[in-house]
Every structure is written in structure tokens, then in C-alpha cells.
Amino acid sequence: MNKKRTGMKMSISSDKEVAKRVKALLKKMSLEEKIGQLNQVGGADFAPGPKAEDQIRKGGAGSVLWLNDTKRFNELQKIAVEESPSGIPLLFALDVIHGYHTIFPVPLAMASSWDPNVPEKSQTVAAKEARAAGLHWTFGPMLDICRDARWGRIVEGAGEDPYLGAAMAAAQVRGFQGNDISNPERMLACAKHFAGYGYSDGGRDYDPVYLSETQLRNIVLPPFKAAVKAGVATFMSAYMDLNDVPASGNRWLLRQVLRKEWGFGGFVVSDAFAVANMVIQGHARDRLDAALRGIKAGLNMDMSSYTYTEGMVKLVKNGLLKVSEIEELVRPILALKIKMGLFENPYVDEGLLEKVIALPEHRQISRWSAQRSMVLLRNEGGLLPLSKDLKNVAVIGPLADSMEATEGSWMVFGHKPAVVTVLQGIRAKLPGAQVTYSPGPEIRRDIPSWFESMMAGEVRKPAQSPEEAEAAFQAALETARAADQVIMVLGETDLMAGEAASRASLDLPGRQEELLKAVAALGKPVVLVLLNGRPLSVNWAAEHIPAILEAWEPGTEGGHAVADILFGDVNPGGKLPVSFPRKGSHAPLYYARNLTHSPEGSPMYNPRYWDGLPVPLYPFGYGLSYTTFEFSNLKVSKSKVKVGKSVTVSVDVTNTGKVTGDEVAQLYIHQKWGTDTRPMRELKGFERITLQPRETKKVTFRLGPDELQYWSTNAGKWIQDATEFDIWVGADSTATLHADLKVVN
């Protein structure tokens, strides 16, 4: 056996070698064992199904998920390797979404960095820790474009834009997998949820999705395509119906787009129980029919609904399925196990994890990621940064000392928080000051979710009575009254965003805004720090609270990173990856809309609503700094270019303020006319740069067919029009520095 496995970047000969080994394995495997490779066993108590050991022993499992126990991994692997008929090792999988032990900012926050190094470095550490624990495969990155902040899972993705989303997708794949998946410090990534999940009706989780092919190809699919290009090993099909066909049984998605058009050679796992769920969804007649639909659609692995192991032998006997169709689905699973080197090294060193998680650079990268992810939304009169000489600071709010809200979503399966809260971070920054704290009334969901019962460490206290809440409100006011400076930490708890965490309103939950108003009325300087996993309509704060920092759910070092920014050790440079609506009912709200016959400023302009315009509170791409920047000298290398050819666009960015800071130069285009109508603005380039005071840097972008083409409804294919473009470069999606470009045949 060839011991040298080279992973994703394999030469033809080693690809051939892998294929040869797969062929040899298939030859000795029974039909039941082949089917077993397509079965992912749930290793947690909440997952129904036959006992894991029994399935593994008879070769009936290809992978195990929802287990996070290094010793147990080795025990189960030993059964697979030594007791099952063909000794094929298992893949252990878990949701390592933004960190394993060291937690990084949630993906929406990482996208706010507009710096692909942030997710790449963070997911590199996540992979290293997870592999040391014995995991091989993460269910990330989550690549669902979402333009409706009511959808709870917006927190797991990169926001509303396909261009930014694609950059973050590729960076995460590089982070998890590196360029060699035989590297024992890397893990398999999984691009999910394929596809359209972020577009559920009304932002309601799991609800059906209706998307035209044009929307799919131009908006939803680009991050997935970027993940394929970056070498992602696996995909996960989404739960919901896409245009009336469940994504897990959707041949067009899984066979036509993913494999035929994009040449994806890895394997696809369903979302949890999604194959059997096709019966509940009213698509499949019964479980057997569901299995058949999954297989025929090209879905390789059934996540824990056991329809494949239950039904496939029967389907073969009935002549509805050929063994060769099963083998086609098994092949990429075996190939990845071979490429990872699992046959040679199936076990994990049980002493490794302790050493790996103790590495100080992991926490440093977490702090750096969090610093780069935060977005300064307001800073009237330069209230921030605060002085470190402050003597008496009150930290107020239900999230100020919440480990859960600081770490954010997906802290499941035995995760032990090791987090620095905002309160702790501020106290560490001001050792000589009196830092008082009062949480105010608690916040909680009106309707709890199923997940609350299974989240580790989430044994929630009984709800506060109205009297207790009032006492907490008054105590918070007292604490604020006694201080010289107030820092309010408000937003949403970890379980208010994420799966099954959609909401109709985007207001601050509970009595938080009332408390904010009451504290502001005391006349003290107030800074608002937001911890949340989705845009919130903080309209009142945006007018009345002088300084607002969007800290998202910043992870293990989040409290330190907040304090670094509040007290000026770090100058914030993050930008919003999603528009902030003024109301939940304005969703979906996004910048890349098409023009209409009645655009703002036209003689026949009609407001879209008569009860408040749906203009964002903060636009896409927006974020402030402690310094100021100026964009000038916008140049396009040629005013005219042929279809298929490229131009360069350059701009000078100058730091016009007094401190060093980061700016993100953003390039937007608008196709003025053509085969189809195109959005009034589309992001087509960005770069985050650091500038010293009075320093100027030139930023250069390439604009070519990749950026100028689109999927056309009228043409039914990808096209590039000979037409005219507006080009803007600036600090956000409202940039005004403008140039023209003509594209000719």
C-alpha cells in the first residue's frame, strides 16, 4: 500500500491509485456493507435508531455524528476497523462552525471583517483542535445567502451578498481543509445547505423556498461554486422544498448543477433526518420511496434517518435500483477516507487535545478575529475611544456577563465555555477603576425551541416574575446613576438566533430598549455594545446613543476584543455584511435591488410604503473608524473594453484623520441596460487596507468577464452583454465616487 497520501491536490497517478484501492474495497464488500457506507449514525441520545456499536460491527455505518468524546471515538473506530467485515474506518463528524474549543466570532461576524484571512486562520485552528479531539469532518461552512434578517440562521452565514459570500466560502474551505487532506491537522469541510435555505418564506425556518433559476444562479449558488473551486470535500443538502422539490431529493441541484456543471467529485450528506423527512414533507410515499428518491437524486449519505440501510437491499431485490448505482454513491466516500489516510491512521492520540487547546496562539487568533469583526455603527462627538483613566464605570445589561451570548450559536455537545465576557474584558482593561455591573431584567424567547433542551450547559433558570424584573430594572438604573460612564451590553441571547430561531420583529427583545432609554435619561455618557447574531432595528439608539459598537457574538476572547476597541487599543474596521432594516416587516431588505419604473428622484416617484420608507438603518458595507478616510482619483484603465476582456479600476484611499486605521475599499457596478435588468449595485471587489495618518494607498481591482457576466432569464444561460456600466468605489454600498465603462462587441 502506498503510504504517501497527498490529499486534495493529488497527481493523476495517485488519483488512479485511490481509484484502484476503492475498486479493490468494493470488490470485497457485501451489498449490506456498501449500503452501510451511505449511513451516518447518530451518536447522541436524542437521535433515534439502532445502537451505534451494532451497526458499526456489521459494517452498517460509514460515519458517526453528534458524538464528542475522544475515547469513545477510538472505541467505535476499533469496532469498525477490527470487527466489521471489511474493516473500513469511520468518519467522525460534528458541527464545528466557528471553533471547537477556542471559539471564534460567528460566521456573520467573520464576514464583517471583510478580510478572508479572518475565517481562514480561525477555521485552521478550529480544524486543528477538532482533529486533536478525534473528529474528521465538520458540517461547515454554511453558505446560505440571506436577505431576511428574521431568519435565525443568518448568524451562520456571510450575509446578503454573493460576492462577499463566495470569498468567505473559499476562505473557510481553505481554513478547514488546507490543500492536503491527509494532513492530520485538517478536517473535511462541508458546504451547506445546498441550496436556497436562506430564502425561506417570511424568514420562517424550514419553510418552503421559491427561487427562480436566475436568483439561484446569480445570488444563491456562487458561494457554493466557490467552495467547489476551493476543493471542498463534501456538501450537505438542505431541508426545505426548493420550488416544490425537497433539496435532498433534488436531482437538478445534486446531479445537474453540482456534479455535471461544477464537476464536484466529493460526496453529499443529507441534513439531519432529511431523507425520511421527505415523507413528512408530502413528497415521498413512504420511507422506501424516500430512500429511492434520495439515491436517484445523487444523495450519497443519509444523516441518521436510516432509510438507506432499511430499504436499499429491498430496492435492489425489487429491481428498482442497481448495485452499480449504489457503488457510484459509495465510491467518493471511500476515496476520501483513503485520501485522509484513515486506513493507515484510524485512531486519535488521546493525549493530544489537551496539548493542542493549550496553545496560546489559538486564543490570540480568536482575539484578533473578534477585533477585526466588530463594526462601529455610531460615534457622535468622538465619544469613543474611552479614556483608560476612567474611575467609575457601570456595565449594564443582560448580556454583559453572559458566556453563552459571547460565544454565540452552535456551542453544542459537551462544549465547556472558556470565554471572556464583556464585563470581564472591561475589568481587565481598567484594573484601577471601579467597574460595577447590573444585568437589568432578563431576556428570553417567548417560545422556547427544541434545541434548548439539548444544549450543553443550557439549563435555563425559571423565568423572572414581573416583580423580579422590575427590581432588576431599578437596580440597573441605580448602578448607572452612580457611575461616570455607562456601557450598555444589549442584544440577543445565543438561542435567539440560529436554527429554529426566527422571529417576526427585529427589535431589542424584552425590556432592553426601555432600560436603554431610562439609563440615557440620566444624562450620563452611554456607549452601547450589541451582542447579537442578526441585524437589529435599533432605531432609537441610532438617534440617541452617541456610540454603538456591533460586536456580534465574538467568541472566546470576545470580552477582551470589545474592551480593546472601546478603550482605543484597537481601531475598529469591520463593515456590515448585511443591511440593517428599520423594521422586521421591511425584510427582505438588501442593497442589490433592481431599479423600477419609479425610482427615488424620478417625477413619478411613489414611496414603497406610506408608513415609513424601507431604507436601511445602516447600509450594506457600512462601518466607521476612529479615523477618517477619503477616496479619490478613481480611474478605469480603458473607457471601452471588448466583451470577454478586462480592465483595471484603481482608486486612492487616504487616511485623513489622526490615528492609524483600516478601511475597506469596495467596488460596485451597475449594468445600465442589456438582455436582462441588473441590480442597481453589485459588489465586485473589495480590499481591507491599513493606513497611517496622512498615508495614501492605491487599491486596484480587476473587472473582467467573471465580474460582468450573469445568468440571463431571457437568454437562458450565462452571458456578457455589450452595454454600459456605472462603477463606484468607496467605503460602503452608498459610495458616490463614480466612473463609466463601455463594453463593446
Ligand code: BGC
Ligand atoms: C442542521 C445542520 C447541521 C445538522 C447536524 C441540522 O439540524 O440544519 O446545519 O449540520 O443538524 O447537526
